[in-house]
Amino acid sequence: MSPTTVKAVSHLMTSSMTLCALQFDYAFHDFKQNLETLSTLVDTCPSNALILAPELCLSGYSYDALPEAAAFSNTHLSTLKKLSTCKTIGLTLITQKNENFFNTFMLFHKGQCLYTQNKAKLFALGDEERYFHAGATDAIQRFEIEGIKIAVLICFELRFPALWEQVKGADIILIPSFWGETRKGHLEALSTALAIANQAYVICANSADEKMAKSSGIVSPFGIAKRDDAQPVITSTYDAKELQTMRRYIDIGLNTHASHGPF
Secondary structure, eight states: OOOOOOOOOOSOOOSEEEEEEEOOOOTTSOHHHHHHHHHHHHHHSOTTOEEEOOTTTTTOOOGGGHHHHHHHHHHTHHHHHHHTTTSEEEEEEEEEETTEEEEEEEEEETTEEEEEEEOOSOOGGGTHHHHOOOOOGGGOOOEEETTEEEEEOOGGGGGOHHHHHHTTTOSEEEEEEOOBGGGHHHHHHHHHHHHHHHTSEEEEEEOOSTTBOOOOEEEOTTOOEEEOTTOSEEEEEEEHHHHHHHHHHSOSSOGGGOOOTTO
């Protein structure tokens, strides 16, 4: 799948909306059970929310069942579109093109899949390079929905400073993750630093499986993090005025990137 850049498609997002980071266990569960869990959590989120789910939350890595996982993803794209009828949902899925498998981020918005991005930096310690085909690094880009600039770094990609520069100017940066508990401090420090360095909201959604870091949450452009390892849904508010004020208050050249859109 190739990335798709989208422009404003309607004016339902506002300068203030709910951001939601999901956090649940799924790695050793049935695919259908994971979809049911995701659906239940999405239903608890308010209309017009921007919701991020953990990396590969429907299947886990499932190296022993990649064709089945890819087929499940493809079969249930219609379900994900329906879930996004009044909301925006981001998650990664196992996808297949010819003989190659990808870890693919998809953003569903108002009943459509508006953006896709294949994971480019594969985690060697997790054997990802043996099973997945890497996406193109230069495909990591900002895209726009209803005047809000969004970017995605998938798990391990968070560790690459060059990619921070690549997504600079995004208003919201999404980090779907399957990040281990032994490096929990790294996930929290890097996601907070990314918000500060790029003066953006950062949403991190991580697995709550055993030996996973959890640490899902939302970080403001000022670096204030809201995390709660005990909750399956962590919410905060996107405030365009706060973002623009921060970029004017400490000017690092992002004022020219500030989104106005419907604001």
